[in-house]
Amino acid sequence: IWPAQIHDCKAAIRWLRAHAGEYNLDPDRIAVMGSSAGGHLVAMLGVSNGVEDLAGDLGPDTDQPSGVTCVVDLFGPTDLLSMNDYPSRIDHDAPNSPESLLIGGAIQEHPDNARAASPLSYVTKDDAPILIIHGTDDPLVPFNQSERFLAALKEADVESYLIPVEGGQHGGFNNREIDRRISVFLDRELRGGTGEISTESVKAGKRGEN
Numbered sequence: 255i256w257p258a259q260i261h262d263c264k265a266a267i268r269w270l271r272a273h274a275g276e277y278n279l280d281p282d283r284i285a286v287m288g289s290s291a292g293g294h295l296v297a298m299l300g301v302s303n304g305v306e307d308l309a310g311d312l313g314p315d316t317d318q319p320s321g322v323t324c325v326v327d328l329f330g331p332t333d334l335l336s337m338n339d340y341p342s343r344i345d346h347d348a349p350n351s352p353e354s355l356l357i358g359g360a361i362q363e364h365p366d367n368a369r370a371a372s373p374l375s376y377v378t379k380d381d382a383p384i385l386i387i388h389g390t391d392d393p394l395v396p397f398n399q400s401e402r403f404l405a406a407l408k409e410a411d412v413e414s415y416l417i418p419v420e421g422g423q424h425g426g427f428n429n430r431e432i433d434r435r436i437s438v439f440l441d442r443e444l445r446g447g448t449g450e451i452s453t454e455s456v457k458a459g460k461r462g463e464n
Contacts, residue, residue, distance in 0.1 A: 255358040256371040260298050261310030264320035267299070272315040283444045285324045287436075289425055290395065291352070293330020297373040297403065300325035300382040307370075324443035325384040326436055329395050329424060332403040334361050334368040340396035377406045383413035385439045385451070387432060389422020389458060415439070418455040428459030 267284065274281040288296040302308045303321035331337060334353045337346035346353050349360040353368070361368040369375045384407060388400040400416055407414035417435060419427050441447030 256356050256367070257308055257310070259295060259356075260302070260308050261312050263295050263299055264309055265312035265315075267320045267322060268315040268318040269313055271318040282323070284322050285326065285440055285444055286322050287326035287328070288330065289328035290330060293327040294332070294373065295330070296322075296325050297327045297330050297332060297384065298376070300327075300384050301373050301376040301378070303380070303382070305376060322382050324382050324440070326439065327384055327386045327400075327403075329388040329392055329400065330373075331395050332372060332399045333374040334372045335365060336402065337361075337396060337399065340398045341393075342396055343393045374403055374406055377403075377410050377412065379410045379412065381407065381410065381412045383439075383443050384415075385436065386414070386416045387419065387427075387436075388416065389419040389424065389427065390455075391421055392424050394424045415451050415453050417453055420455045420457045422458040426458075427456075429456050431456045 270279060270284060271281040286296040286299050298308070299322050303319070309320060331353065334346070334357070337353060344351055347360060347362050348354060351361070354360045357364055357367040357371050359367070386400045386404060388397050390397050397418070404414055404416040417432065419429070419432070435451060438447065438449040439451055441449060442451070
């Protein structure tokens, strides 16, 4: 039950920092990327640095910070209470939906818990830069989840980008342009690159295409 999942993620980040010297890592340049439920978790990592309730106390490295340098969020849920406001194959408000199981009860019956598990709830001006990629025809996590997240990030003056994938479903986009833009974003945030990040929509390729 939430927030066990983000406690795991933050413990992993702390471990990486504590052992950075052993693995020749730069503890000040850590990017995270995830899709769907993983997108939800990396988005939460990007917006919750300093939120004590989400830090947890797992592992021996609690003296290490758990913030990240930048985030690539691929079609992750961001506002659990609004997921049923848009077309989806899933009844997100049902007691057995993925989101309800995450928080331990039907989300509309536990709005405080649902908000506590929503990245949108934690957006502030100090958040990590975030690149969001989402298929416009996603049948599981509505595209509007990423639109709402981007709007909140922009309002808080967080460096943030949304790349819509036209006709894209829940992943499987098959378009190398998406990989290229992710690389440009990571190069900018981790290595001081100067490449421009285009937020023009890209088209989803057919299976087997690249």
